[in-house]
Amino acid sequence: MTKELQNQQIILAKRPSGMPAAEHFSFQDAPIANPEDGQVLIQTLYISVDPYMRGRMNDEKSYVTPFKLNEPINGRIVGKVLQSESDQLQVGDNVVGMLDWKKYNVTSASNVRKIEETGAPLPAYLSVLGINGLTAYFGLLDIGQPQKEETVVVSGAAGAVGMIVGQIAKLKGTRVVGIAGTDAKTDFLKNELGFDDTINYKTTDDISKAIAASCPNGVDVYFDNVGGPISDGVMNHLNDFARIPLCGAISSYNRTDGDLGTRIQPKLIKSRSMIKGFIVGDYSDRFGEGMRDLSTWLAEGKLNYRENIIEGFENVPDAFLGLFKGDNLGKQLVKVAEE
Amino acid sequence: MTKELQNQQIILAKRPSGMPAAEHFSFQDAPIANPEDGQVLIQTLYISVDPYMRGRMNDEKSYVTPFKLNEPINGRIVGKVLQSESDQLQVGDNVVGMLDWKKYNVTSASNVRKIEETGAPLPAYLSVLGINGLTAYFGLLDIGQPQKEETVVVSGAAGAVGMIVGQIAKLKGTRVVGIAGTDAKTDFLKNELGFDDTINYKTTDDISKAIAASCPNGVDVYFDNVGGPISDGVMNHLNDFARIPLCGAISSYNRTDGDLGTRIQPKLIKSRSMIKGFIVGDYSDRFGEGMRDLSTWLAEGKLNYRENIIEGFENVPDAFLGLFKGDNLGKQLVKVAEE
Numbered sequence: 046m047t048k049e050l051q052n053q054q055i056i057l058a059k060r061p062s063g064m065p066a067a068e069h070f071s072f073q074d075a076p077i078a079n080p081e082d083g084q085v086l087i088q089t090l091y092i093s094v095d096p097y098m099r100g101r102m103n104d105e106k107s108y109v110t111p112f113k114l115n116e117p118i119n120g121r122i123v124g125k126v127l128q129s130e131s132d133q134l135q136v137g138d139n140v141v142g143m144l145d146w147k148k149y150n151v152t153s154a155s156n157v158r159k160i161e162e163t164g165a166p167l168p169a170y171l172s173v174l175g176i177n178g179l180t181a182y183f184g185l186l187d188i189g190q191p192q193k194e195e196t197v198v199v200s201g202a203a204g205a206v207g208m209i210v211g212q213i214a215k216l217k218g219t220r221v222v223g224i225a226g227t228d229a230k231t232d233f234l235k236n237e238l239g240f241d242d243t244i245n246y247k248t249t250d251d252i253s254k255a256i257a258a259s260c261p262n263g264v265d266v267y268f269d270n271v272g273g274p275i276s277d278g279v280m281n282h283l284n285d286f287a288r289i290p291l292c293g294a295i296s297s298y299n300r301t302d303g304d305l306g307t308r309i310q311p312k313l314i315k316s317r318s319m320i321k322g323f324i325v326g327d328y329s330d331r332f333g334e335g336m337r338d339l340s341t342w343l344a345e346g347k348l349n350y351r352e353n354i355i356e357g358f359e360n361v362p363d364a365f366l367g368l369f370k371g372d373n374l375g376k377q378l379v380k381v382a383e384e
Numbered sequence: 385m386t387k388e389l390q391n392q393q394i395i396l397a398k399r400p401s402g403m404p405a406a407e408h409f410s411f412q413d414a415p416i417a418n419p420e421d422g423q424v425l426i427q428t429l430y431i432s433v434d435p436y437m438r439g440r441m442n443d444e445k446s447y448v449t450p451f452k453l454n455e456p457i458n459g460r461i462v463g464k465v466l467q468s469e470s471d472q473l474q475v476g477d478n479v480v481g482m483l484d485w486k487k488y489n490v491t492s493a494s495n496v497r498k499i500e501e502t503g504a505p506l507p508a509y510l511s512v513l514g515i516n517g518l519t520a521y522f523g524l525l526d527i528g529q530p531q532k533e534e535t536v537v538v539s540g541a542a543g544a545v546g547m548i549v550g551q552i553a554k555l556k557g558t559r560v561v562g563i564a565g566t567d568a569k570t571d572f573l574k575n576e577l578g579f580d581d582t583i584n585y586k587t588t589d590d591i592s593k594a595i596a597a598s599c600p601n602g603v604d605v606y607f608d609n610v611g612g613p614i615s616d617g618v619m620n621h622l623n624d625f626a627r628i629p630l631c632g633a634i635s636s637y638n639r640t641d642g643d644l645g646t647r648i649q650p651k652l653i654k655s656r657s658m659i660k661g662f663i664v665g666d667y668s669d670r671f672g673e674g675m676r677d678l679s680t681w682l683a684e685g686k687l688n689y690r691e692n693i694i695e696g697f698e699n700v701p702d703a704f705l706g707l708f709k710g711d712n713l714g715k716q717l718v719k720v721a722e723e
Contacts, residue, residue: 106654291653304650305647306644306645308643308648310608310611310633313660314631314662317660317661317663319660320660322649323656
């Protein structure tokens with residue numbers, strides 16, 4: 046079978062300094078090996094593009110290894126098994142896992158997880174029922190520990206993680222304020238997801254004042270997806286014993302200057318607050334619990350989500366680059382082939 | 385009895401902007417009321433001056449209420465009961481508590497705690513067996529959670545809290561690196577307290593490089609007393625899941641500019657580290673446990689400490705102002721009267 050297929054891959058052609066661009070990626074034809082014992086051949090259906098991948102384009106120590114120059118980019122993919130040399134997976138199974146940006150991957154069956162039929166559409170396994178949903182779930186509930194009637198602020202609120210954070214926080218009985226960058230996004234958060242208030246940071250002169258107005262009782266939990274000046278503003282309004290799950294700092298990822306801001310230590314001391322960086326993989330032994338709750342809420346209609354699906358393997362780099370323009374509402378995916 | 389005594393007090397005469405100076409304090413004669421039922425008359429023996437008091441000189445919300453203008457400064461004092469209208473305390477008892485900067489205080493017996501005879505000298509109850517020792521104990525053990533063979537870095541290491549932190553960390557089997565500002569201090573830390581390595585930040589061009597050299601295995605716990613550029617340097621070397629008890633930010637207390645530094649959020653995410661502000665009062669329900677361990681270690685000769693005791697009530701403001709010059713090795717106290 047592998048002989049009939051035309052494979053293509055996207056490699057890291059250059060390392061960016063600052064904002065990444067099309068020139069940092071390159072398309073190549075690629076061979077397909079015959080699956081060996083224990084391996085499967087997987088056709089890529091959906092590719093997830095995520096802000097954290099920007100960090101992997103740098104050649105520096107982090108929680109994930111850097112992408113290698115002239116080798117394929119690697120990320121979350123939903124695919125279908127076309128050929129199986131493993132008794133763990135059957136032809137026709139849908140799977141999710143960390144795979145190369147290729148139209149076809151040959152990999153060990155244990156590298157991917159079979160998607161069981163739950164009625165949820167396949168792309169959901171790259172968003173609300175995938176890493177994004179689990180990130181929201183564990184960051185908010187384990188680190189943020191929102192209590193009834195507290196105030197929860199979410200930055201990057203219309204992003205794939207932020208919109209789930211806000212909805213879980215509402216399910217826990219809190220007041221939720223979302224920060225996003227367009228009126229379309231803030232309208233969506235208020236009208237479709239039930240956020241109590243929103244701030245459009247692009248049309249707001251003073252984030253700190255806007256937070257004061259939106260959070261008359263101060264901030265108890267700040268789920269931070271963005272860092273930078275937005276977070277500087279929120280930090281002025283922490284209540285005593287506030288908790289700050291630190292999920293991302295997209296405003297810093299492409300900066301080549303010093304990323305200077307007012308030091309937050311004095312504010313953390315005054316309010317005895319806690320801030321903690323995390324990645325979802327830190328909770329891998331509890332994914333079952335998270336998936337159970339997220340699936341239940343989704344099935345009960347308590348979780349709304351939004352995906353922005355572009356078609357075509359050739360558009361994967363553009364979809365990734367779009368993440369840093371602040372345009373995307375919800376999860377950005379690329380559909381590569383029909384299910 | 386109160387009629388024979390000449391009382392004096394030190395009031396907040398002006399609020400400082402930036403570095404405090406002698407002009408912000410004023411000495412006044414003060415009356416002494418007759419103790420009422422439940423009250424005691426206490427003669428001040430030792431006054432503790434502490435960096436956190438700088439914050440109380442500002443008129444802004446914090447974890448402690450601001451000092452009032454033209455009213456006495458209030459802080460930790462060890463004194464002796466001269467007259468008692470309470471059955472909780474006897475004449476001659478030594479006590480410790482938050483009292484006004486006066487030679488004599490009349491206060492409710494429940495405002496102070498009786499010092500039991502343990503063999504430890506009285507000033508110790510304002511340092512190693514007082515708030516400083518408890519701050520070191522709970523900040524390091526509850527937030528820092530040092531594990532055997534980890535690396536613990538302490539800033540303000542020769543201060544009243546820092547020197548206890550380092551010694552407890554050694555008792556827990558860690559490698560301890562102290563940062564201080566004179567060679568006399570770093571010599572003391574290495575030679576008398578058993579720190580594994582030290583950094584004199586005043587003679588070091590690049591704190592980040594110095595930390596890399598002193599901490600070949602990275603930093604697992606950073607007990608932060610100072611904030612500012614020193615902390616910026618340490619933050620470059622956090623190991624995965626590092627813990628940062630945030631005790632003070634003395635470098636920021638007198639700043640009137642923006643206190644700008646490189647934002648720490650990206651570094652916390654990369655290492656999935658946690659930073660938490662605290663004050664010792666957050667642990668008041670566990671003080672008994674802390675005092676028990678500290679007293680035991682002290683009695684067993686496992687805790688060394690150093691006090692710098694100036695004599696004379698008239699020198700209290702100078703002793704306080706000296707805290708911000710970085711000269712003091714160990715706990716700064718003022719002896720006001722003979723025991």
